Amino acid sequence: MTVVFLLILVSLVVALGFLAAFLWAVRSGQYDDDYTPSVRILFDEKQTEND
Amino acid sequence: MAQVEKFHYDNAIVRNFAYATMIWGLVGMLVGLIIALQLIFPQLNLGIAEVSYGRLRPLHTNAVIFAFVGNGIFTGVYYSLQRLLKARMFSKVLSNFHFWGWQAIIVAAALTLPLGLTSLHEYAELEWPIDLAIALVWIGFGINMFGTILKRRENHLYVAIWFYIATWVTVTVLHVGNNLELPVSAFKSYPVFAGVQDALIQWWYGHNAVAFFLTTPYLGLMYYFLPKAANRPVYSYKLSIIHFWALIFIYIWAGPHHLLYTSLPDWAQSLGTVFSVMLIAPSWGGMLNGLLTLRGAWDRVRQDPILKFMVVAVTAYGMSTFEGPMLSLKSVNAISHFTDWTIGHVHIGALGWNGFLTFGMLYWLIPRLFSTKLYSEKLANTHFWIGTLGIMFYAIPLYWAGWTQSLMWKEFTPDGFLKYGNFLETVTQILPMYAMRVVGGTYIWPEISLWYTIWSRRSAPARSLATKQPKRLHWLARMACTKANTGTAGWKEGLFKCFYLRP
Amino acid sequence: MLLLATIAILIGGIIEIFPMVMIESNVPRIESVKPYTPLELAGRDMYIREGCVGCHSQMVRPFRSETERYGEYSKSGEYIYDRPFLWGSKRTGPDLQRVGGKYPDSWHFNHMLEPQSISPGSIMPPYPWMIRDELSLDLLPKKIKALRTLGTPYPEGYEQIAIADAQKQAERVAGRLKKDGIEMDGLEKKEIIAMIAYLQRLGTDIKPKAQATK
Numbered sequence: 001m002t003v004v005f006l007l008i009l010v011s012l013v014v015a016l017g018f019l020a021a022f023l024w025a026v027r028s029g030q031y032d033d034d035y036t037p038s039v040r041i042l043f044d045e046k047q048t049e050n051d
Numbered sequence: 052m053a054q055v056e057k058f059h060y061d062n063a064i065v066r067n068f069a070y071a072t073m074i075w076g077l078v079g080m081l082v083g084l085i086i087a088l089q090l091i092f093p094q095l096n097l098g099i100a101e102v103s104y105g106r107l108r109p110l111h112t113n114a115v116i117f118a119f120v121g122n123g124i125f126t127g128v129y130y131s132l133q134r135l136l137k138a139r140m141f142s143k144v145l146s147n148f149h150f151w152g153w154q155a156i157i158v159a160a161a162l163t164l165p166l167g168l169t170s171l172h173e174y175a176e177l178e179w180p181i182d183l184a185i186a187l188v189w190i191g192f193g194i195n196m197f198g199t200i201l202k203r204r205e206n207h208l209y210v211a212i213w214f215y216i217a218t219w220v221t222v223t224v225l226h227v228g229n230n231l232e233l234p235v236s237a238f239k240s241y242p243v244f245a246g247v248q249d250a251l252i253q254w255w256y257g258h259n260a261v262a263f264f265l266t267t268p269y270l271g272l273m274y275y276f277l278p279k280a281a282n283r284p285v286y287s288y289k290l291s292i293i294h295f296w297a298l299i300f301i302y303i304w305a306g307p308h309h310l311l312y313t314s315l316p317d318w319a320q321s322l323g324t325v326f327s328v329m330l331i332a333p334s335w336g337g338m339l340n341g342l343l344t345l346r347g348a349w350d351r352v353r354q355d356p357i358l359k360f361m362v363v364a365v366t367a368y369g370m371s372t373f374e375g376p377m378l379s380l381k382s383v384n385a386i387s388h389f390t391d392w393t394i395g396h397v398h399i400g401a402l403g404w405n406g407f408l409t410f411g412m413l414y415w416l417i418p419r420l421f422s423t424k425l426y427s428e429k430l431a432n433t434h435f436w437i438g439t440l441g442i443m444f445y446a447i448p449l450y451w452a453g454w455t456q457s458l459m460w461k462e463f464t465p466d467g468f469l470k471y472g473n474f475l476e477t478v479t480q481i482l483p484m485y486a487m488r489v490v491g492g493t494y495i496w497p498e499i500s501l502w503y504t505i506w507s508r509r510s511a512p513a514r515s516l517a518t519k520q521p522k523r524l525h526w527l528a529r530m531a532c533t534k535a536n537t538g539t540a541g542w543k544e545g546l547f548k549c550f551y552l553r554p
Numbered sequence: 555m556l557l558l559a560t561i562a563i564l565i566g567g568i569i570e571i572f573p574m575v576m577i578e579s580n581v582p583r584i585e586s587v588k589p590y591t592p593l594e595l596a597g598r599d600m601y602i603r604e605g606c607v608g609c610h611s612q613m614v615r616p617f618r619s620e621t622e623r624y625g626e627y628s629k630s631g632e633y634i635y636d637r638p639f640l641w642g643s644k645r646t647g648p649d650l651q652r653v654g655g656k657y658p659d660s661w662h663f664n665h666m667l668e669p670q671s672i673s674p675g676s677i678m679p680p681y682p683w684m685i686r687d688e689l690s691l692d693l694l695p696k697k698i699k700a701l702r703t704l705g706t707p708y709p710e711g712y713e714q715i716a717i718a719d720a721q722k723q724a725e726r727v728a729g730r731l732k733k734d735g736i737e738m739d740g741l742e743k744k745e746i747i748a749m750i751a752y753l754q755r756l757g758t759d760i761k762p763k764a765q766a767t768k
Contacts, residue, residue, distance in 0.1 A: 001581060003248035004319055007228075007255050011303045014224055018217070018299050030208060031292060037207045038284035038291075041275065044134055090646070093669070093679040100683045105605025167603035171638045235700045236693055239599070243704060246633025247581055250641055312615040313641060314630035389611055389645040461619040469622050474648040479675045 060133045064146045066420050068126035069413060071154060073505075075122055076409070077498055078161075079114030082107055084492040090485050101165040109176040110164040115401060116174060118157045120265060123409040125149070125192075127272040128215055130416060132199055135209045135275070141198025145191050152188035156181060168238040172253045174260050175229045179240045182230040189226065193219050210291045214271030217299050221263040229256035247314050254309035262302040265400065266368075269408055270294075273341055273365065276412045280357045286343035290336055297333035301326055308379030311388065320381075327379035334372035341365040356431035360411030363439060367403025371396060386461075391481070392453030395446045402442045402494055410434065410501065417505055426504045434497035441494025444487060452484035584631035587759045589706045590752070592694050592720040593727075597752025599697075600745060601640070604681065611642035612651040612756070625652035625757065632760060635706050647678055652757035659727060660734035662750045684745040685738075689724075691717045720748075727751055 025031060089095045089104045096103035133140060140146050159181050163169075169176040177185070196219060200212065229252055232240035242249050278285050285291055307315060307323030342365055345352060352358045374396050378387050387393060418425050425431065459477040462470040471477050590598060601607070614620050616627040628651055633639055657665075664671060667685055669678040695713035702708045721742075727750055728742035741747070 001248065001251075001316060001319075003244055003251050004316070007252065007306075010224060010228065011255075014221060014303060015300060017220070018296075021216075022296055025208070025213075033207070034289040034292065035284075037209055038278065038288035041135060041209055042278060042282060042284065089679065090677055093677045096679040098680060098682045100604075100681075103604065103679050103681070105608050105679075106603075108605060108608045167605075169602060169605065171602050171605075171607060171640075173643065233700050233704055235696050239693065239697075241637040241697075241700055241704060244637075245704070245706075246636045246639050247630040249637065249639040250633075253639070309643070310641075312617070313613050314628050314633070385615075385617065388615075389643070391644075393644065460623070461617070463619070469619065472623070474623070475673050475676060478646070478677060482677070 058139050061129070061140050061143065061146060062420055064140065064143075064150060065126055065130045065416070067150050068122050068129060069416065069420070071150070072119060072122040072126055072409060072413070073498065073501055075114055075118030075157060076406075077495065079111060079119045080492075080495040080498070082111040082114060084489070084495060086111055087485070087489045087492060091482060091489065100167065106165050106167055106169075109169060109173075110161060112174055113160050113164065113176060114157070116260075116264065117160075120269075120401075120405045120409070121153065123405070123412070124218070124264075124268040124272070125153070126416070127276065127412055128196070128268070131211055131272070131275040132196065132215065135205065135212055136199055136203035137205045138199055138203050141195050141202060145195040145198075149188055149192045149195060152184065152191065156184050156188060159184070163238065170230070170232060170240055170242070172229055172242070173257055175226075175253075175256060178238045179230065179232050179234050180237065182226070182232075186223075186226060189219075189223060193223070209275070210288070210295055211271035211275040213295050214267045214274070217295070218263050218268040218271070221259060221267075221303070225256050225259050225263065228252060250310060250313070251307065251315060251319070255306040258306035258309055259303055261397075261400070262305075265405055266302075267298070269368075269405060270298075270337060272408060272412060273337075273361070273368075276408075276415060277341055277344055277361050277365070280355075280361060280411065280415045281345055281348055281351070283344065283348065286340050286346065290340045294333050294337040294340060298330070298337070301329050301333065305330060305379070308384070311379070311381050311384045324379050324381065327376045331373060331376050335369060338365055338369035338372070341368075354428075356428055356435050357411050357415045359432070359435050360407045360414065360438075363435075364404050364407035364411060367399050367407065367442075371400040371404060374399070386457045387453065390453035390457045391449040391484075392457070395449035395453060398445050398449070399442070402438075402445065406494070407438065410438070410498075413501060414504070430500045430504060434500045437497045438494050441491050443491070445491025445494065448484035448487035448491075452481040452488075455484070456481050581634055582629070582631045583634065584629060584760060587632055587634065589635045589701075589708060590755065591723055592691070592698065592716040593723040593748050593751045594755045595697060595701075595752075596689060596691060596694065596720060597748035597750070598640075600684070600749050601752060602638070606650075607640050607642045609642075609644065609646035609678070611645050611649045613641040614649055614651050620649070624649045626760065629760070632757075635701075637701065637704065637706075650753070650756055654754045654756040654758040658734060659730045659750050659754065660736055662753055663731055663736055663746060666746060666749065684749055687745050688740070688743045689745045689748050691720050694720060723751060724748070 085095070085102075086104055086107050089107070093104075100106070129140065129146070156177075160177055163178060163181065164176060168178050170178055170182075175182075196215065200208070200216075231243040231252075233243060234240045244252055274285060274291055304326040305323050307319045308327045309323075311320050311324070313320075342362065345358065345362065348358075352362055377383050378393070378396060387396075414425065414431050456477045459471045459480060464470050612628075614624045614627045621627050661672065663685070665673070665678075666681045668680050669676045694716045698708050698713040698716050702712075724742045724747045727747045731741060731747075731750075738744075
């Protein structure tokens with residue numbers, strides 16, 4: 001069952017990658033503000049042009 | 052000297068993906084209807100190999116997953132990503148490459164699958180040359196997305212973007228992993244792994260394809276389009292962040308639950324079950340977050356077809372993410388596996404969650420893309436109700452069929468013999484349910500109303516645009532403009548005004 | 555994130571090389587399980603082409619209700635030459651893992667031509683083209699070579715006699731069909747012959763006496 005270990009390895013690397021992304025997000029202050037982003041997305045500037 | 056920076060969002064690409072979603076949605080579901088009919092009338096393959104059930108079934112699943120839902124994802128991603136990042140897409144060339152490449156792949160699938168060219172792994176049936184093309188287009192999409200993220204004008208990455216990123220990264224790994232094949236000829240290959248190992252890698256893929264192609268991107272869309280449609284922020288942004296990270300870390304381990312009681316080692320089966328059960332928490336957190344966004348706005352849900360579509364979609368998400376872990380319990384799986392219960396389950400997800408969120412999104416999006424109002428709320432409402440009935444008529448008979456058949460398979464006489472020793476008896480018993488399921492095909496037809504809505508809607512902006520004189524006008528808008536002007540001035544005049552005078 | 559993605563793709567590349575090194579994995583071997591003959595392989599690829607797996611599983615679960623209906627439950631060692639695996643995920647028709655030897659060849663012939671003539675009320679579609687069309691064996695040498703590369707123990711040089719081998723086996727199957735009264739011009743060259751050969755092989759490897767070695 002080599003493939004089991006391969007899959008676990010691959011899945012672990014993906015998971016560790018996401019862990020790194022998570023740590024980056026927390027450290028770089030992405031989540032310092034956990035309210036206003038949800039409100040800001042509601043404001044779009046008016047549509048300028050359809051091309 | 053401060054200067055206001057000017058940039059434009061690329062709406063043309065969004066529009067293209069929206070059209071593709073609607074076209075392939077119709078095609079994929081029609082093929083589904085055909086094979087549903089073939090299950091009651093086997094002669095419907097007319098003795099023609101290319102339209103027989105075994106070859107059309109993968110066409111149906113691929114068309115619905117990758118063509119309908121796939122284009123739906125891209126529609127939503129290209130629209131929301133630009134706005135969330137306050138930036139135009141990184142590269143117009145890549146956007147177009149992505150769009151046309153993806154459509155070409157779908158056409159290739161629609162040609163090769165009926166010809167019986169298949170590598171058979173479920174939802175990864177396409178043969179190796181097409182697999183390579185998918186990888187290429189997918190990487191193009193990735194560069195385009197990450198390029199846009201890098202040049203963003205908004206520092207914060209809204210939770211939806213994280214869902215898109217997770218989708219891209221994981222689907223890349225899955226696609227490569229499950230398509231490791233040794234080519235024999237241009238359209239035949241053998242997988243590198245055999246037997247049990249092949250099975251494990253397939254269901255690692257199969258499960259995560261549902262997770263990262265049908266779920267995470269749509270959760271991203273939910274977190275963008277639901278608040279937009281309701282015009283209120285998501286119930287708890289904090290919860291949405293937890294939802295994302297918890298889901299990502301748990302999802303990828305649950306694959307073996309597709310292989311319970313098979314020849315896969317027991318510990319791997321148990322691992323799959325444990326993680327599947329854990330998945331309930333983030334999934335339901337996400338569902339509640341979506342539904343609670345509408346707190347205090349339920350009176351609007353009653354009126355607004357868009358919100359109605361989204362509420363049912365999110366509810367369907369909750370239902371299937373509860374049912375999923377239940378199906379991965381060994382005792383339940385012993386009954387459900389190999390039966391129509393599974394088919395019912397996936398259609399609650401596909402028709403309810405993916406389908407209805409797509410429709411809700413499109414009804415919200417299209418008026419904005421054409422700067423107009425929804426043509427007819429009544430039509431959209433009709434679509435909603437017929438669609439909902441369609442889901443009911445599809446799912447309930449199949450649950451019933453699944454339970455009935457499974458119990459018949461397992462029933463013994465007091466003397467210890469199988470009560471239904473002839474398999475066929477268990478099939479003829481559920482044929483009425485198969486017939487009722489076909490009635491669920493009504494789900495498909497109101498999609499036409501979406502087309503009508505688009506067509507009619509296009510005439511509205513055309514009328515107003517005719518006076519505003521914008522620089523360029525989409526050809527479809529010109530045609531609609533012609534239609535609008537024909538009423539007052541006759542069709543020649545209309546054509547002249549809309550095409551020659553460049554309104 | 556781009557970096558992450560690159561890593562992910564690199565890992566995909568590593569998996570590609572791994573199995574060559576580690577093909578002798580710890581899936582329990584069963585001595586009596588042998589690779590498919592060229593004709594059976596051709597039949598198996600036809601089974602794949604027609605998407606039979608959409609309705610028929612090849613996985614007998616260890617329940618009394620299943621062993622009673624189909625026979626001995628499935629062992630992982632039985633599948634080591636299955637590329638791809640054909641366990642399936644839905645039983646619209648019965649499991650086929652132990653169908654080999656259950657019916658005579660002529661039963662399969664008539665059943666593929668018109669399932670309802672054998673099982674009234676069946677919802678299996680007819681497959682007349684398998685009886686009409688001639689079987690193409692051209693790819694067989696390449697297939698044998700590819701499978702050997704992946705670890706199936708076909709002897710060196712076997713690809714050169716694979717086609718002749720397949721034709722010999724086809725004649726045997728056609729002979730049995732003739733004995734049952736199925737007359738047809740060029741019967742031994744039709745696709746159905748390979749399909750029957752494959753179906754009759756299914757699950758028979760461990761039928762006499764299963765002997766786990768490792």
